[in-house]
Amino acid sequence: MSSAEAVVLSAVTHTYGDVTAVGPVSLTVPAGEFLVLVGASGCGKSTLLRLIAGFEQPTAGSVEAAGVPPAPGRGAGLIFQQPRLFPWRTVGGNIALALRYAGIVPSRDRIVSLLSSVGLDDVAHRRTWQISGGQQQRVAIARALAVDNPLLLLDEPFAALDALTRERLQEDLRRVSAETGRTCIFVTHSVDEAVFLGSRVVVLTPRPGRIALDLPIDLPRSGIDPEELRGLPAFAAARTQVGAAVRHPEVFA
Ligand SMILES: Nc1ncnc2c1ncn2[C@@H]1O[C@H](COP(=O)(O)OP(=O)(O)O)[C@@H](O)[C@H]1O
Ligand SMILES: [Mg+2]
Known part of the structure; x- marks a missing residue:
């Protein structure tokens, strides 16, 4: 494997007891790609992400991130549906904690500039429960960006x-990912979100999750207004194609 490949899944299967949740799935994710995994609830999207984060071990096959088997807390920034911030700390304190955990001495300038990169100004001193849900999720993104992990799992x-x-937030994440060049693997069940964010969209079949469609999204990654992007014929065409695969994954598998 070359360093140009951020994640490699080779014939990965994962079972919980006698339930096969995923696989076999083989997938190579080049560095810098924004890969979106789409599929119905229960098709194994979170399981795949947990395998890539090293929280789960494959039942069969192998997973490599940056050339080695992934381990929790190493190499990947994680963002979940709930922001999972510490309520007894300020917003800035939450970012500082992530920096310290990674062995980086937190400075006020660094915290302010990280928050600013996700569109948050003047909130570093606030308590996490004093800001909106959207702002909390921005803090979670800033926290994941704080550490120089090449891989973001969302x-x-x-x-x-x-x-x-x-x-x-979709618009900001699209911009931030293009600016930082980090590899992103993003899970959603929204077809529109997948096509808007992804440079590549993979649709999974229902349990066990297998690849039904693997589609490169050939849309500009920067220098284009989000409204204009959504209005491009190529955007509509990709959305139609991904939508059909999500509705009838068996036809594509
Ligand atoms: N810890 C677990 N123990 C047993 N079954 C699980 C566990 N986690 C997930 N599953 C099952 O595996 C399948 C895939 O789950 P999941 O990866 O969470 O799917 P998704 O994220 O696409 O909704 C589901 O049928 C789910 O019920
Ligand atoms: Mg899930």
Whole structure:
């Protein structure tokens, strides 16, 4: 494997007891790609992400991240549906904790600039329960970006947000990922979100999760207004294709 490959799954299967949740799945994710995994609830999306994070071990096959089997707390930033911030700390204190955990001495400038990169100004001193759900999820993204992990794993991070906040966060994540060049693996069951964010979209079949469709999304990654992007014929075409695979994955598998 070359260093240009961030994640490699080779014939990965995962079972819980006698239930096969995933596989076999083989997938190579090049560095810098924004891969979105889409599929119905229960098709094994979270399991795949947990395998890549090293929280689960494959029952068969192998997983490599940056050339080695992944281990928890090493090499990947994680963002979940709930922001999972520490309520007894300020917003800035939550970021500082992540920096310290990674062996980085937190500075005020660094914390402020990280928060600013996700559209948050003047909140470092606030308690996490004094800001909105959308702002809390921005803090969770800033915390994951704080550490110089080349890989970001996101499990339905915007699912609990209202539609308008969700769109804003999608736009910001798209911009931030293009700016930082990090490899992202993003799980969602929204077809629209998948096509908007992904440079590649993989649709999974229902249990066991297997690849039904693996589609490169050939849309500009920067220098384009989100409204304009959503209006491109290629955007509509990709959404139709991904939507069909999500509705009838058996036809594609
Ligand atoms: N810890 C577990 N023990 C037993 N079964 C599980 C466990 N986690 C997930 N499953 C089962 O594995 C399947 C895939 O789950 P999951 O990866 O969470 O799917 P998704 O994220 O796509 O909704 C589901 O049928 C789920 O019930
Ligand atoms: Mg899930």
